[in-house]
Amino acid sequence: MSAEIDPVKVMKQEVGKAAAALVKSGTIVGLGTGSTTAYAIEYLGKRIQSGELTDIKGIPTSFQAEVLAKQYGIPLTTLDAVDHIDIAIDGADEVDPQKNLIKGGGAAHTREKIVDALAEQFVVVVDGNKLVDRLGSTFLLPVEVIPMAIAPVMRAIEKLGGKPELRMGIRKAGPVITDQGNMVIDVKFDSIDNPAELEKTLNNIPGVLENGLFVGVADVILVGEVKDGQPSVREI
Numbered sequence: 554m555s556a557e558i559d560p561v562k563v564m565k566q567e568v569g570k571a572a573a574a575l576v577k578s579g580t581i582v583g584l585g586t587g588s589t590t591a592y593a594i595e596y597l598g599k600r601i602q603s604g605e606l607t608d609i610k611g612i613p614t615s616f617q618a619e620v621l622a623k624q625y626g627i628p629l630t631t632l633d634a635v636d637h638i639d640i641a642i643d644g645a646d647e648v649d650p651q652k653n654l655i656k657g658g659g660a661a662h663t664r665e666k667i668v669d670a671l672a673e674q675f676v677v678v679v680d681g682n683k684l685v686d687r688l689g690s691t692f693l694l695p696v697e698v699i700p701m702a703i704a705p706v707m708r709a710i711e712k713l714g715g716k717p718e719l720r721m722g723i724r725k726a727g728p729v730i731t732d733q734g735n736m737v738i739d740v741k742f743d744s745i746d747n748p749a750e751l752e753k754t755l756n757n758i759p760g761v762l763e764n765g766l767f768v769g770v771a772d773v774i775l776v777g778e779v780k781d782g783q784p785s786v787r788e789i
């Protein structure tokens with residue numbers, strides 16, 4: 554019996570490989586979070602192990618990225634030890650035609666925004682299902698909140714017209730706790746007309762650490778696709 558090919562997995566693998574191929578020797582690389590970036594980290598590690606890439610330093614955006622980088626032999630550094638990041642590779646939950654993003658499906662958007670925004674080149678890796686005409690149409694907007702402020706932040710978000718829900722753990726009782734020890738509220742907005750303004754407004758609510766709107770941060774979007782059984786990667 555032949556194993557079924559999962560087209561989404563193939564798209565993620567191909568786009569991860571394409572992003573890892575962009576990395577040059579002697580560079581500092583932001584390592585994103587999520588299942589697509591995991592393939593980029595794997596292929597980056599393979600290039601280092603084969604000797605094709607030398608003198609790479611990775612900056613992880615999450616505990617997950619750190620564990621994967623160690624597993625695939627990517628040397629790590631911290632933002633204290635470097636004065637720039639050459640390239641960051643990271644996934645996204647939605648991408649609009651202006652290259653604005655919603656991120657935070659893995660609750661890592663706070664560290665991701667720090668690292669991705671610092672990078673001279675931020676490369677986003679997504680499968681074709683992540684492209685939307687308008688942000689918020691398929692994915693709730695994640696907002697990281699300091700635990701003591703959950704109730705007032707939810708009320709403030711409701712006043713802005715959002716419908717907030719506390720993200721709950723899977724195979725863990727209670728709420729999701731981020732790598733920083735905070736909680737995540739996922740917010741449904743009927744329509745996000747001005748992502749830049751909403752990003753600032755949400756971050757201005759006392760108790761909000763960071764939200765998942767990434768406006769004007771992405772430089773390159775690599776999209777993995779499968780057409781007629783053939784995987785391909787295109788840049789937008």
Ligand code: 5RP
Pocket residue numbers: 585586587588589590643644645646655656657658659660661662665
């Ligand atoms: C984590 C993120 C991820 O990059 C985003 O959720 C995409 O993940 P995946 O590649 O698994 O679909 O923002 O906070």
